[in-house]
Amino acid sequence: MMRADLEMVARWITSGSRVLDLGCGDGFLLSRLRQTKQVHGFGIEIEPDQVVAAIANGVNVLQMNLETGLSGFDDNSFDTVILSQTLQAMHHTESLLREMLRVGHEGIVTFPNFGYWKNRWQVLWGLMPKSADMPYEWYNTPNVHLCTLRDFEDLCDLIGAQVMERCVIDVQGQPVSLWPNFMGSLAIYRIRPKA
Amino acid sequence: MHFDAPLDLDSGARLEQYDLVYETYGQLNAEHSNAILICHALSGHHHVAGTYEGEPRSAGWWDNMVGPGKPVDTRRFFVVGVNNPGGCNGSTGPSSLDPATGKPYGSRFPFMTVRDWVRAQARLADHLGIHRFAAVMGGSLGGMQAMQWAMTYPDRLGHALVIAAAPSLSAQNIGFNEVARQAITTDPDFYQGDYQAHGKLPERGLRLARMLGHITYLSDDAMMEKFGRELLKQKPAFSLDVEFEIESYLRYQGDKFSQRFDANTYLIMTKALDYFDPASETEGSLSAAMARAKAGFLVVSFTSDWRFSPSRSREIVKALLDNGLNVSYSEIDSSQGHDAFLMENGHYFAVIRSYLDRVASEVGA
Numbered sequence: 001m002m003r004a005d006l007e008m009v010a011r012w013i014t015s016g017s018r019v020l021d022l023g024c025g026d027g028f029l030l031s032r033l034r035q036t037k038q039v040h041g042f043g044i045e046i047e048p049d050q051v052v053a054a055i056a057n058g059v060n061v062l063q064m065n066l067e068t069g070l071s072g073f074d075d076n077s078f079d080t081v082i083l084s085q086t087l088q089a090m091h092h093t094e095s096l097l098r099e100m101l102r103v104g105h106e107g108i109v110t111f112p113n114f115g116y117w118k119n120r121w122q123v124l125w126g127l128m129p130k131s132a133d134m135p136y137e138w139y140n141t142p143n144v145h146l147c148t149l150r151d152f153e154d155l156c157d158l159i160g161a162q163v164m165e166r167c168v169i170d171v172q173g174q175p176v177s178l179w180p181n182f183m184g185s186l187a188i189y190r191i192r193p194k195a
Numbered sequence: 196m197h198f199d200a201p202l203d204l205d206s207g208a209r210l211e212q213y214d215l216v217y218e219t220y221g222q223l224n225a226e227h228s229n230a231i232l233i234c235h236a237l238s239g240h241h242h243v244a245g246t247y248e249g250e251p252r253s254a255g256w257w258d259n260m261v262g263p264g265k266p267v268d269t270r271r272f273f274v275v276g277v278n279n280p281g282g283c284n285g286s287t288g289p290s291s292l293d294p295a296t297g298k299p300y301g302s303r304f305p306f307m308t309v310r311d312w313v314r315a316q317a318r319l320a321d322h323l324g325i326h327r328f329a330a331v332m333g334g335s336l337g338g339m340q341a342m343q344w345a346m347t348y349p350d351r352l353g354h355a356l357v358i359a360a361a362p363s364l365s366a367q368n369i370g371f372n373e374v375a376r377q378a379i380t381t382d383p384d385f386y387q388g389d390y391q392a393h394g395k396l397p398e399r400g401l402r403l404a405r406m407l408g409h410i411t412y413l414s415d416d417a418m419m420e421k422f423g424r425e426l427l428k429q430k431p432a433f434s435l436d437v438e439f440e441i442e443s444y445l446r447y448q449g450d451k452f453s454q455r456f457d458a459n460t461y462l463i464m465t466k467a468l469d470y471f472d473p474a475s476e477t478e479g480s481l482s483a484a485m486a487r488a489k490a491g492f493l494v495v496s497f498t499s500d501w502r503f504s505p506s507r508s509r510e511i512v513k514a515l516l517d518n519g520l521n522v523s524y525s526e527i528d529s530s531q532g533h534d535a536f537l538m539e540n541g542h543y544f545a546v547i548r549s550y551l552d553r554v555a556s557e558v559g560a
Contacts, residue, residue: 018519040519042516048525048527048545051523051542055546056549060523062523064509064524064526072512073516
């Protein structure tokens with residue numbers, strides 16, 4: 001069983017391409033992409049236990065800190081750079097997105113939509129939102145840069161990224177077309193540098 | 196194991212004949228596919244793991260890493276440890292008798308390079324019936340040999356495990372080596388390397404060299420943690436006798452080493468470290484130097500290692516990425532400095548274990 005957003009991500013990956021997964025965790029996505037799409041993949045992960053798990057899963061994993069950038073990687077050295085549910089926990093969000101589009105021809109970014117109605121509802125009632133995608137208390141959350149679909153698209157504009165495709169899903173993993181910034185809990189963007 | 200065929204060396208010199216002493220652990224499988232070569236560092240040798248019968252204190256230098264059920268599991272792998280030529284633990288080296296003269300080689304023993312060692316190791320592999328190692332691994336100077344294997348014999352290994360290594364020594368590192376060499380060569384008992392002929396050993400020099408080495412292999416934090424400013428006695432004695440714990444430790448380590456190790460071997464090993472620089476043969480490009488490599492790589496560094504720092508390991512990773520090779524890299528959090536590669540550490544051992552699990556399943560071990 002694959003996380004719904006990962007299912008979408010996999011659809012946008014070309015067979016046999018070079019893929020860099022930022023914050024790859026135990027390498028689940030890369031290992032799936034290798035089996036189903038024969039990609040040549042690398043993951044970056046900082047948590048020691050996850051690095052061990054990724055190695056065990058047969059994935060190329062590099063233990064590095066994303067906050068210090070991707071300086072070890074050449075321009076356009078990957079076809080696709082993936083940032084799956086990691087954006088919201090990054091301190092240097094803007095520079096990382098720029099780095100993604102320097103290193104990769106395309107980027108795929110997934111994040112929990114702070115504009116989802118259940119989140120808005122909780123804020124309306126005077127509470128910080130908690131959900132399946134953001135299961136933390138305000139005082140122990142690793143998420144420091146939460147955003148909505150509109151916020152993210154504004155940032156894309158600022159850094160010269162063009163949104164190629166967007167998919168928004170609800171908590172059941174079903175695509176949302178009506179009022180996505182309100183009805184969707186998770187956003188998946190496919191971006192590339194503007195021509 | 197005696198080799199009659201001469202070994203032509205990078206220096207242009209030639210070793211007409213030589214012995215290599217080696218140990219093996221575990222069983223070579225029917226396909227000869229489960230062999231792992233362990234390359235030793237500056238002061239290591241062929242006795243990697245286990246203890247000799249009746250000698251409980253004779254544990255191998257990497258006994259925590261290699262053995263039944265250990266990260267390099269000898270129940271699955273056939274592990275080979277070899278003492279490199281130029282060494283002083285049984286393989287032909289400066290303290291061996293030169294068959295041409297019947298006297299110790301001493302100063303006449305040729306300088307060796309990492310590549311010379313790798314060539315000698317490949318001959319040993321031929322003899323053992325190992326065409327292709329499942330993995331070649333080593334730490335520090337041993338890691339450089341694993342890298343060299345991937346460049347010199349790309350088809351003869353599946354994986355290279357390069358631990359606490361560097362693509363070349365920094366000027367600072369060469370500087371440390373030079374101070375160590377000067378300590379040895381300026382010892383009045385050195386006799387230009389022919390001390391054996393004079394019935395002497397430059398123990399004072401070798402002792403100083405080792406003391407300096409020990410300081411640089413540890414981190415400031417690790418030393419402070421281990422020794423602090425503890426005095427052996429309660430009050431300062433205002434004398435030059437051993438007073439601080441760290442002094443006692445260094446003197447002890449220096450004494451022990453100078454009694455077991457050969458000074459000329461120390462010179463040869465440090466020179467081999469200094470000379471290692473594969474990128475120098477490809478106009479400074481490590482990526483170009485690694486272009487022939489085909490192995491999968493595991494590169495490991497330690498956060499507090501300032502002699503072979505993580506940034507140097509990342510240079511290796513970069514060169515491998517440039518060549519589209521499979522590589523995993525782990526930066527182990529440790530306060531133990533360069534010595535960390537010899538110490539037990541949960542994350543470090545888990546990384547090696549899970550990587551070698553993969554290797555084992557590939558080769559059917």
